[in-house]
Amino acid sequence: MLTISDLHVNYGNIVALRGISLDVAEGQIVAVIGPNGAGKSTLLLTAAGMVRSRSGSVTFAGHNSGQMQPEALVAAGLSLVPEGRHIFGSLSVAENLALGATVRRDRAEIAHDIDRVLTMFPVLKDRYRQRSNKLSGGEQQMLAIGRAMLARPRLLLLDEPSLGLAPIVVAQVYQAILDLRASGVTVLVVEQNASRALSVADRTYVLNSGVIAMSGTSGELKGTAAFDAAYFGVSAGAGAP
Template structure:
């Protein structure tokens, strides 16, 4: 579904991504794990069009999308839930969700997808008229995910969905990520909590200083000594 081939990405003169290649098959949950600053978020931003690769190719469903404008990439079926949630604080929950569908014209489909979002996140329905800035961190994460789903993505990029959330909420969010995947949305997940990410993923890539250090089946990586020592608390 998505093939990233040898991309290099720079912030000014600093190279953040060094010749990264990876692929995602339709229906999978693929996770990127690695230390802070390894380049995981940069990789997501490059796929979603917020950053442009200097070299290399990004091909989605057979079409080259590397360097295309972010809204073009959303139109093609990729939605990005950024790190730190980035909800529109002064707008209501409802307005945030409607903004997620701004490229769509199918009124009936939008209504159906709104209902689906409320099924996944009943809390958002309770908070519909509330300003997004007044929501708790967990509710804002639900809103950011709901808003991304309103674009009807076939591929969902999730950046650090558990960041700053209480453990119980993290469990809920991850259960919902699995539900979203089961309804047919492919997911690329960046997550600090490597144990949790690997527990729901099909495959994983370990990113170290802008390069892919290891990749494989999520179960294999969970039992790899190297991964255990570096990312899973040693045992």
């Protein structure tokens, strides 16, 4: 579904990603975890066509997505839920969801998919005509995911979906991620919350200082000194902060 090969990304003279390579197979949940500033958001923004790489390649479903505009990638089946959600606060929940379907023309199916989102997140049904800036942080995150789902993605990119949310809301969001995978959506999620990401991912990559430090299944990574060293950037014997 997604192949990233030897990806290098700079912001001016600042190197953000250094030779990143990873694969996301169809039907998987793949997590990229790491501390703040590791390059996780840059990775997703590059995959979504929002940031251009200095070298390397990004291939989505057979397309050289590094040569495609973001709107073309959305039409091809790739949707991004950005960090911070970026909903339109002056618009209602209904209007925000409708914006997610702007690449589509199948009106009857759009109505069906809106009903599906409202079933997945019942609180959005209760707030359907309310302005989005009146929603809580967790409700806004649900709306951002729902809006992305209205584009009917084959691959959903999620940037820090648990950031700033109460544990009970994080559990709801991650149950939704599992439900999406069960419905056939492939998911690439980036997180600082390592334990939460590891709990759902088929495979996890640890990103630190712009490089992949290690990768594996949750069983291979959890509770090992090598994982602490990769995540926190310390020597295996030094211990994590």
